[in-house]
Amino acid sequence: MWEYDPLADTWSPVTQQGTVPPGRAFHATALEGEFLRIFGGEGASGPELSDSWSFDLTTTTWSRNANLLVGVGDAAASPTASILLFGGLSGGVPINRSFRFTAGAPVSNQPPAVAANNASVSTNEGTNAANTGTYSDPDGDAVTLSASAGTVVSNGDGTWSWSNPAPDGPASYNVTITADDGNGGTATATFSVTVDNVAPTSVGVSNSGPVNTGSAATITVNATDPAGANDPLSYSFDCDNDGVYEIGPQGGNSAQCTFAAPGGYTVNVLVDDGDGGTATGSTVVTVDAPLPTNKSDCMKNGAAY
Numbered sequence: 001m002w003e004y005d006p007l008a009d010t011w012s013p014v015t016q017q018g019t020v021p022p023g024r025a026f027h028a029t030a031l032e033g034e035f036l037r038i039f040g041g042e043g044a045s046g047p048e049l050s051d052s053w054s055f056d057l058t059t060t061t062w063s064r065n066a067n068l069l070v071g072v073g074d075a076a077a078s079p080t081a082s083i084l085l086f087g088g089l090s091g092g093v094p095i096n097r098s099f100r101f102t103a104g105a106p107v108s109n110q111p112p113a114v115a116a117n118n119a120s121v122s123t124n125e126g127t128n129a130a131n132t133g134t135y136s137d138p139d140g141d142a143v144t145l146s147a148s149a150g151t152v153v154s155n156g157d158g159t160w161s162w163s164n165p166a167p168d169g170p171a172s173y174n175v176t177i178t179a180d181d182g183n184g185g186t187a188t189a190t191f192s193v194t195v196d197n198v199a200p201t202s203v204g205v206s207n208s209g210p211v212n213t214g215s216a217a218t219i220t221v222n223a224t225d226p227a228g229a230n231d232p233l234s235y236s237f238d239c240d241n242d243g244v245y246e247i248g249p250q251g252g253n254s255a256q257c258t259f260a261a262p263g264g265y266t267v268n269v270l271v272d273d274g275d276g277g278t279a280t281g282s283t284v285v286t287v288d289a290p291l292p293t294n295k296s297d298c299m300k301n302g303a304a305y
Contacts, residue, residue: 015060016060016061016062017059017060017061017062018061018062018063018109018183019062019064019141019183020062021062021064109139109141109181109183109184109185110137110138110139110185111137111181111185111186111187112135112136112137112138112141112143112179112180112181112185112186112187113134113135113136113137113138113179113187114133114134114135114145114160114177114178114179114187114188114189115133115134115135115189116131116132116133116177116189116190116191117131117132117133117134118131118132118191119191119192120191120192120193120194121191121192121193121194122193122194122195122196123166123193123194123195123196124166124169124195124196124198124226125166125167125168125169125171125195125196125197125198125226125227125230125231126166126167126198126226126227126228127166127226128163128164128165128166129150129163129164129165129166129193129195130161130162130163130164131161131162131175131191132159132160132161132162133159133160133162133177133189134158134159134160135154135158135159135160135179135187136158137179137181137185139181139183139185141181141182141183141185142181142182143179143180143181143182144179144180144181144182145160145177145178145179145180146177146178146180147162147164147175147176147177147178148174148175148176148177148178149164149173149175149193150162150163150164150175151163151164152177160177162175162177164193166193166195167227167228167230168195168227168230168231168275169195169196169197169198169227169275170194170195170196170197170275170276171194171195172192172193172194172195173192173193174190174191174192174193175190175191175192175193176188176189176190177189177190177191197227197273197275197276197277198225198226198227198277199225199273199277199278199279200223200224200225200231200233200271200272200273200277200278200279201223201224201225201226201279202222202223202224203221203222203223203269203271203279203280203281204221204222204223204281205219205220205221205222205267205269205281205282205283206219206220206222206283207219207220207267207283207284207285208220209285209286209287210285210286210287210288211259211285211286211287211288212287212288212289212290212291213259213260213261213262213287213288213289213290214258214259214260214290215258216256216257216258217256217257217258217259217267217285217287218254218255218256219237219239219254219255219256219257219267219269219283219285220253220254221235221253221254221269221271221281222253223235223253223271223279223281225273225277227273227275231273231274231275231277232251232274233251233253233271233272233273233274234248234249234250234251234271234272234274235248235249235250235251235252235253235255235269235270235271235272236248236249236250236269236270236272237255237257237267237268237269238267238268238269238270239255239257239258239259239265239267240265241265241266241267241268245268245270248270249270249272257285259285259287261287262287262288262289263287264284264285264286264287265284265285265287266282266283266284266285267282267283267284267285268280268281268282269281269282269283
């Protein structure tokens with residue numbers, strides 16, 4: 001669309017907002033107050049058009065009116081609040097009928113709708129939180145989706161899918177899905193997410209035995225946690241199996257236990273993720289009797305030999 005300034009004798013393009021009518025020729029136009037009306041005409045591929053559009057000169061926005069009965073074109077006038085049209089084509093045949101168009105208020109944009117299938121979702125740490133939902137737009141506008149956390153994607157059929165990694169728990173937060181029709185209309189849907197803590201797993205305990213009485217045995221723990229580095233683990237050691245952890249809690253995963261007599265000793269280990277999750281493991285250390293001291297029990301002339 002172009003605007004002509006008769007004083008400057010110049011043409012300049014006019015900004016057009018919203019949905020712009022399809023290209024056409026041989027259509028009728030009329031200026032009514034702050035609105036430019038266009039009626040019918042022929043489309044780019046030749047079909048007769050029976051649509052009607054209004055262009056708001058103040059907001060530079062197009063809006064669609066009710067369709068005409070035939071592909072009216074050729075002449076239009078605006079003597080009053082109504083617009084009179086004459087002639088045009090109907091089925092390719094010129095007509096000499098007159099039509100009256102009474103402009104109503106432009107139809108305003110209607111906002112889209114969006115909903116979540118689940119008002120709340122929960123997952124374990126180390127996994128992905130997920131939810132699904134629906135969206136639509138009464139005007140048929142293309143809808144853009146966004147999420148306040150995580151990633152939301154349109155499935156192309158009026159449904160959406162959302163996911164977000166849950167690296168550490170316990171935690172909770174809200175997610176808002178926003179639908180935007182690109183014409184000023186938006187809608188939101190909010191749901192809550194709960195991430196549950198998971199206790200350490202795969203606890204394995206080993207020792208450096210057998211050892212001799214009075215010598216230290218090294219106890220080593222191998223443990224993992226679904227939260228990985230987000231949950232630093234601490235370790236405690238119960239060397240004498242009395243339910244009391246004499247060593248720890250500590251960040252190191254090994255400790256030394258010493259035993260005063262030969263036998264088999266159960267050493268218990270407690271692994272803590274700092275979020276209320278614990279796991280235990282144990283190992284049995286074999287302690288041998290001390291080796292005998294080499295002594296001669298033969299005496300000759302009061303001296304050992």
